[in-house]
Amino acid sequence: MSYTSKSPWIIHYDASSCNGCDIEVLACLTPLYDVERFGIINTGNPKHADVFLVTGSVNEQNVSVIRQIYDQMLEPKVVIACGVCATTGNIFRECYNTLGGVDLAIPVDVYAPGCAVRPEAIIDAVVKGLAVLEKKRADLDANRGKITASTEE
Amino acid sequence: MVTSTLLVKIVGALVFLILAPVLGCLLAGVDRRITARMQHRVGPPLLQPYYDVRKLLAKEDASTNPVERIYIFMYLIFIIAAGCLFFSGGNFLLVVFILTLATLFLIVAAFSSRSPYAEIGASREILQVMSYEPMVLLVAVGFYMVTGTFDTAGIVSGTNPVVCYLPLLFLGFVYILTIKLRKSPFDLSMSHHAHQEIVKGITTEMSGKTLAIVEVSHWYENILFLGWVALFLAWGSWIGVVVAIVLTLLIYLLEIFIDNNFARVKWQAMLTSSWWIALVAGAINLATIPFIMNLF
Numbered sequence: 001m002s003y004t005s006k007s008p009w010i011i012h013y014d015a016s017s018c019n020g021c022d023i024e025v026l027a028c029l030t031p032l033y034d035v036e037r038f039g040i041i042n043t044g045n046p047k048h049a050d051v052f053l054v055t056g057s058v059n060e061q062n063v064s065v066i067r068q069i070y071d072q073m074l075e076p077k078v079v080i081a082c083g084v085c086a087t088t089g090n091i092f093r094e095c096y097n098t099l100g101g102v103d104l105a106i107p108v109d110v111y112a113p114g115c116a117v118r119p120e121a122i123i124d125a126v127v128k129g130l131a132v133l134e135k136k137r138a139d140l141d142a143n144r145g146k147i148t149a150s151t152e153e
Numbered sequence: 154m155v156t157s158t159l160l161v162k163i164v165g166a167l168v169f170l171i172l173a174p175v176l177g178c179l180l181a182g183v184d185r186r187i188t189a190r191m192q193h194r195v196g197p198p199l200l201q202p203y204y205d206v207r208k209l210l211a212k213e214d215a216s217t218n219p220v221e222r223i224y225i226f227m228y229l230i231f232i233i234a235a236g237c238l239f240f241s242g243g244n245f246l247l248v249v250f251i252l253t254l255a256t257l258f259l260i261v262a263a264f265s266s267r268s269p270y271a272e273i274g275a276s277r278e279i280l281q282v283m284s285y286e287p288m289v290l291l292v293a294v295g296f297y298m299v300t301g302t303f304d305t306a307g308i309v310s311g312t313n314p315v316v317c318y319l320p321l322l323f324l325g326f327v328y329i330l331t332i333k334l335r336k337s338p339f340d341l342s343m344s345h346h347a348h349q350e351i352v353k354g355i356t357t358e359m360s361g362k363t364l365a366i367v368e369v370s371h372w373y374e375n376i377l378f379l380g381w382v383a384l385f386l387a388w389g390s391w392i393g394v395v396v397a398i399v400l401t402l403l404i405y406l407l408e409i410f411i412d413n414n415f416a417r418v419k420w421q422a423m424l425t426s427s428w429w430i431a432l433v434a435g436a437i438n439l440a441t442i443p444f445i446m447n448l449f
């Protein structure tokens with residue numbers, strides 16, 4: 001395990017959640033769950049974050065915002081869809097303004113179901129996301145080596 | 154004799170260069186754990202600040218503009234220069250000025266990104282510098298009036314700790330130390346706590362390696378500031394040094410306590426309160442130095 005998975009910093013974005021899932025995300029930071037034990041910090045800044053937590057379904061208004069946040073995050077990064085709304089669109093799926101799950105806007109790495117998603121499920125999803133983060137970092141390192149090798153030739 | 158003092162100076166500078174990041178990292182880790190305990194949490198591992206920096210170094214390399222990292226690098230270099238000068242017994246006044254120059258580089262780096270968030274952070278950093286600088290300069294004047302030298306080696310070599318002569322200036326200095334350490338209620342330009350209003354102020358646009366350099370600079374900076382506190386408390390013997398270190402750590406504990414118990418103030422309150430304290434504490438203390446000197 002490298003240092004990447006020892007300090008996953010999070011950015012949380014409320015797409016169009018009913019706030020049920022948002023409150024559960026914040027509950028993870030309380031003394032009861034205390035995710036800072038794992039080095040997790042809620043940064044609120046895409047340029048500092050490694051893990052992108054999205055709650056709620058994507059709609060026409062915020063799809064560009066989600067893509068913007070995703071693009072501003074530096075590799076390696078993972079996206080976690082928190083709650084059924086974020087995974088599939090849930091009961092809002094058929095609404096005229098709703099597109100559906102977050103994976104319609106950006107690539108999602110881990111899905112955490114639940115309505116509302118439980119804090120345990122979020123922590124579990126982040127831990128799963130760490131494995132993905134690790135793999136992406138290894139790929140990044142490998143590519144980095146490749147690029148320098150090709151320039152040297 | 155000349156070579157031996159030179160040797161002592163070089164050793165002092167090297168000790169700072171090598172040990173300050175290690176101690177600064179541990180200090181940051183202890184700080185986060187104590188903070189967590191004060192909030193009834195378990196808190197991160199002791200080496201969490203180190204893990205954070207290693208992670209930041211492994212991130213993709215990106216920057217808003219080509220000069221930002223150069224400015225941040227100069228920030229680190231000048232902090233190290235100031236620290237080496239301080240711990241090798243150099244001129245305290247020069248240390249203060251070099252450190253101000255370092256902070257200027259941080260401010261320029263934030264402005265160079267042209268981002269509104271970073272610019273707000275940079276403006277607030279300027280206000281912080283304006284708030285603490287008068288007090289720091291008065292402290293330097295006080296040191297000179299008591300010991301007759303600006304050299305840190307001369308200041309600590311007396312028979313009594315300088316704080317005996319400068320009690321009010323010391324209290325005023327502890328007040329502005331909260332600003333210098335960027336702790337709540339004065340963490341206006343950049344907060345160490347998660348998810349703030351103006352999200353990460355001066356570091357908003359910094360990422361990856363640049364942010365890692367900022368973190369390492371803070372480790373150096375914090376040790377240097379604690380050195381300033383110790384300068385008040387130490388006197389010219391081994392016991393004096395040990396007592397100074399213990400008391401300095403207690404003062405840092407007090408800062409963590411303040412950090413966790415006060416909400417952030419507006420910049421007006423920070424600026425006016427620190428100027429008033431500097432004016433009152435400085436004027437009274439400097440005026441009474443001759444009388445206090447007679448007591449000892």
Ligand code: SF4
Nearest residue numbers: 018020083085115116
């Ligand atoms: S999954 Fe349920 S609780 Fe979460 S945002 Fe959707 S409706 Fe609200």
